Amino acid sequence: MPPVFGVGSATKREMYIGQLNINSIDPKGSYQFFRRGTGKPFPPDITPDTGDAKPQGGEIPFGTESLGQGAPVGWKWNSLMDTGVDIRINFGQAFFIGAVCLELTGRSGVAAVEVFSLAGESGAHNNTLTCVGRLDAGSGHLLNGEITVPIGVWAATLVVRLQADLKDIVISKLAVIGAEADEPDVYPTPKSLRYQEGELPLSALKAIMIPASDSAAAPAPTPTTAAAAADVEFVASFIKERLRECFGVDLPIITSSGQAPSAIPSANPAAPEGTITIALDAAIKPNGYGVRVHAGGVELVASQRIGLLYAAETLVQLAQKGTVPFCEVDDEPRCEVRGFHFGLPPREEIPFMKRLIRYVLIPMRYNTIFIEFAGGMRFDRHPEISEAWVQGNRAAAAGLQPKFPHGDMVAGGELLEKDEVREFVAYCKQFGFEVIPEVQSFGHTQYITYAHPEIAEVAEEAVKEKKLDTRLADQPPSTHYYHTYCPLHEKSYEIIYDIIDEIVEVVRPERYVHMGHDEIYQIGLCPRCQGKDHAELYELHVRRMYEYLAKKGLKMMIWCDMLQPTERYKTHPARERLPRDIVLLDFIWYFHFDLDLEDNLLPYGYKIIMGNMYSSHYPRFEQRIAKEGMIGGEVSTWCRCDEYTLAKKGKIFDLLYSAEMLWSETYDSRAREIYTAWITKRLPRLRDELRGIAKPFGHQFTSRAISLPALPASSALPAALAEALQRTPTTLWSCSFDFTNAQRLTTTPIEVPVRANYDKLVFLHATANNAMRIAWQPLKEVGRYIVRYADGSQVEIPVEYAGNICVYTRRYGQPLPQQYYRHQGYIATYWGDPLLQAKTGDGRDVTALGFEWVNPHPEREIAAILCCGNGETDADILLLGISGINI
Incomplete structure (x- = not known):
């Protein structure tokens, strides 16, 4: 239920975003029906929308009308002819309007939908109308079904004009989507943000306080308390640096006395005025956090290091104007997994990727980093793979052979040393991110077969290269490279096990290794595999990877296109026989916008992550993420990791937009224009942060x-x-x-x-x-x-x-x-x-x-x-x- 709020409150209100024409918003709004372009009432004559109001054109309060309760209202074609109807909507105060969403039922239709803002008193019929949005059907056509008109302006009164064309107009839904502001105090939207009267100037902050780890009153240190102390100390240093970066404020870090570093109450009576206190509380849900701002200072609390960092970034956002409003924030994520997938960065771009992690992933509350390795890290046990990787990528760059698959995206086609990868992974992990390495296996293994063609899955006759319609499918890599290795060749396992060993030793994953297994274009072709059941070959390989990781105490993730019955592969029967604790990443949703493909796999008990979850295209997100077994999503790059390339492909904007989807329970896909406006305001400073040239907030230029x-x-x-x-x-x-x-x-x-x-x-x-x-x-x-x-x-x-x-x-x-x-x-x-x-x-x-x-x-x-x-x-x-x- 949206919050009830009023304009006259002296206390800043929790910001509402969503449908505005509902009765839980105060002051309560209303609407009226008029003949197009006139002040003449035009009540519906198919399903009279009377509710508790008078039928003859009076103002109908939100929530009392049939339309607001889901019942259709409409006008007969012969009362409309080719004119139309105006729906005048008065909100009682100005809102930032994101979109007007309609649904027309049955065979009804309109030639166009125009939306106007109305200047002056809403009751006057001769005031200025300014057109702020429209959607036209085009010559000889009609609009019907679901209709969304983007707006993106401030307005207190709207007129939604439906242009008729000798057809009934029957509306089953009408929703005006808006927000109280075009820039929120906190983004992604927190679960609860309650404001109180008053504000705390940044100048009133004097210190950052952490519990004393060596207090005589504290119990003897244990691994748990030592880890808690390390978490709090790290976050204190992080806050100190962020306040200096963002506000030019340099606060000392002080310690309290007589308290252990865990399970600290959210209100700390021992904290002197003007302190930022940091506390761990095991009762808070994973990744959740709390912020309290009052006259005495600021309290940050979470159950994990990464949650405390989210709290710190929330404080930074609240303080952007130089004061922090008194408030209480209680926040937790909608999705368990909020991931970012990229290849090992090129050596020269590691500093940029570190800034991306620090200034995008932490403030946007991501928690999982997937890193694809391919041949981009030097393998000590297989120097021939590393040498072939470099040679193949350089030859491709010189135009001597086709582009090396995933070459440019991983280490820029060059090699990183293990110590470089280890240091980069450590940088990610210090913030509390779970780092999951992707080890491409079975499919996308050109980085192996280029050095070991003897294990490649190839037919006795060469496979001809096919050009696909890339509007509907991803183009397979050039057949110059062998895409797959043979799952019945024991040497394939010897090599992939060695690669797993080396990557696991460097990354030291917490729980999972992503083992690829996608787009296995060549299967059952070589003399060993010919005539074998494709699903059995696939299951064999998956199980061997699964069992090998299990010996290391690790679980497994894989892409799941091969398990979908909608695709051209013959491997989907294996979904009935694989271990159910394998986490599946579903990315072929974008080949089937009309289908919820997860429904082919969820009944078997798998947990599913929305793979390649691009906010620009993912359909029906709110309905799909709510299904049992859907545990989150990840944004993928599939390109070289540098500022220019990520920006060119829209990935930085996508990360900011997707953050709201994955974190906030109130995400509404109809509010795209509002989220876009919010993101727009953040980008100028973010660019400076990613370039390492940001100045404190308020710095004058x-x-x-x-x-x-x-x-x-x-x-x-x-x-x-x-x-x-x-x-x-x-x-x-x-x-x-x-x-x-x-x-x-x-x-x-x-x-x-x-x-x-x-x-x-x-x-x-x-x-x-x-x-x-x-x-x-x-x-x-x-x-x-x-x-x-x-x-x-x-x-x-x-x-x-x-x-x-x-x-x-x-x-x-x-x-x-x-x-x-x-x-x-x-x-x-x-x-x-x-x-x-x-x-x-x-x-x-x-x-x-x-x-x-x-x-x-x-x-x-x-x-x-x-x-x-x-x-x-x-x-x-x-x-x-x-x-x-x-x-």
């Missing part, structure tokens, strides 16, 4: 508008963008712009005089049309900005569609809906912020991104910037302005 040269004759902007620009202030997100000479770039460069030093430049721009975004391929360059320094040197900045620029008609954060883009569903969500977001007169989106470029040479004076398109597409660059930033 200066901005100066850099004027563009006079407009050439052919530089006209699209009319909708030009009109939106006239209504746009020249300061956006504290960045100053001069829009006087906003223009369309051509292949002839314009020269923008600068003659100043800047730490950053922000280019406010968009494209006139979209350019092709081909999955797994480089982004399309549509032009260049060339920064020329006074000393004659220069830096060239590629302007890449779907990376740092996008078409002006595209709403920021809107997923690419087609199944083809399942792995890379977000474009232009990292390098550029949506500084300009507007609506056309008919409710269509207008967006321009502020692409932030960090100057690698801030000590050099910038003489000028040359800007041009390249003429290779019709995605002309629309350069609206440039802002110079000094931090």
